Amino acid sequence: MASDIIVFRYGHRHVRDYRVTSHCCLVSRAFGASKTYVMGETDEKILRTVDEMNAHWGKGAGVEFVDGWRKKLSEYQKKGYTSVHLTMYGTPLQEVEKELAKKDKLFVIIGSQKVEKEVYDKSDYNISVTLQPHSEIAALAVFLDRVQAGAELGKKFAGAKIEVEPTQRGKQVKEYAERKK
Amino acid sequence: MASDIIVFRYGHRHVRDYRVTSHCCLVSRAFGASKTYVMGETDEKILRTVDEMNAHWGKGAGVEFVDGWRKKLSEYQKKGYTSVHLTMYGTPLQEVEKELAKKDKLFVIIGSQKVEKEVYDKSDYNISVTLQPHSEIAALAVFLDRVQAGAELGKKFAGAKIEVEPTQRGKQVKEYAERKK
Numbered sequence A, B: 001m002a003s004d005i006i007v008f009r010y011g012h013r014h015v016r017d018y019r020v021t022s023h024c025c026l027v028s029r030a031f032g033a034s035k036t037y038v039m040g041e042t043d044e045k046i047l048r049t050v051d052e053m054n055a056h057w058g059k060g061a062g063v064e065f066v067d068g069w070r071k072k073l074s075e076y077q078k079k080g081y082t083s084v085h086l087t088m089y090g091t092p093l094q095e096v097e098k099e100l101a102k103k104d105k106l107f108v109i110i111g112s113q114k115v116e117k118e119v120y121d122k123s124d125y126n127i128s129v130t131l132q133p134h135s136e137i138a139a140l141a142v143f144l145d146r147v148q149a150g151a152e153l154g155k156k157f158a159g160a161k162i163e164v165e166p167t168q169r170g171k172q173v174k175e176y177a178e179r180k181k
Helices: A018-030 A044-057 A070-078 A093-101 A117-122 A136-147 B018-030 B044-057 B070-078 B093-101 B117-122 B136-147
Strands: A004-009 A035-039 A062-066 A082-092 A105-110 A125-128 A162-164 A173-175 B004-009 B035-039 B062-066 B082-092 B105-110 B125-128 B162-164 B173-175
Touching: A004 A018, A004 A070, A004 A136, A018 A035, A018 A044, A018 A136, A018 B018, A018 B136, A044 A062, A044 A162, A070 A082, A070 A105, A070 A117, A082 A093, A082 A117, A082 A136, A093 A125, A093 A136, A105 A136, A136 B018, A136 B136, B004 B018, B004 B070, B004 B136, B018 B035, B018 B044, B018 B136, B044 B062, B044 B162, B070 B082, B070 B105, B070 B117, B082 B093, B082 B117, B082 B136, B093 B125, B093 B136, B105 B136
Parallel strands: A004 A035, A004 A105, A035 A062, A082 A105, A082 A125, B004 B035, B004 B105, B035 B062, B082 B105, B082 B125
Antiparallel strands: A162 A173, B162 B173
16 A cells, blocks of 8 residues: 555635635645645645644645646655656546556546646556546545555544544544544 | 335435435435435435436435435335444444344434434444444445445446446446447
């Protein structure tokens, strides 16, 4: 299983994409990635949302806005990350997930608006999650779930002030006076 | 594996929720549900989006807007559907997915704004996908993927005018002069 996963969100339009990009960042965090890059103009509201999540629910992937994708992709490829671009046109996930699950480090690119052809060419893998149009949020979640074989579902986040106590009915949480180690 | 899955989106605010609700509807369709109900004022734009998808990419779950949740939940429970409410406070999915995968028919409720306590009480199961706050779109996708053991990933949609031909690089589609059976 990958020792590190980075998520790169290709494209973010200010205001218009706030909720969808937020969902991407929160999925990246909840499903165990260590960092989320968002390509686009810095959106303070998204940074605040994710920072607050990390402050309350424990330390997970933070967010950084960047201008372009080429430098980051090349930087992580040089560091030994396998790059995977999620697209409905790619190789079906189920055909390569075992191979991908063996990679030590993953750099996962998810689109929003139209993605340049060069992203398809420069990524090590182009992978589809179903061959139907749906949602980059859903594709990211299923991809992260499958390449980690569900290990992320029970992940504990260090430094949590609040944690869910699973229950069959209603809501139960544990709150800590000090941050949990 | 379930012979039928219905998705119920609890809550939709006109305009503001357009994109997130659309993603829910498209995930429901792409991951093999047969119908999506959305609780809220009818949003013609969402109906058009999903109708166009079904016209081009093959027949999957259509969308219907409804006023409330009680009638639909009770109607489907009477028809023998097992109801599952996805919530970060519920029983972890990985603990019950085998049991759920054996159910013949599923009625899956996903929230948006705050969900009434009664939904927790009346659902047969309250299930969490990770114990962290993230996205109902992601929770729905991972849930549908796991209870169907990935069978939905290769699903073919009848009546498609266009289909993806998976490829390692770029985009390839097949277009049909007549709708595919």
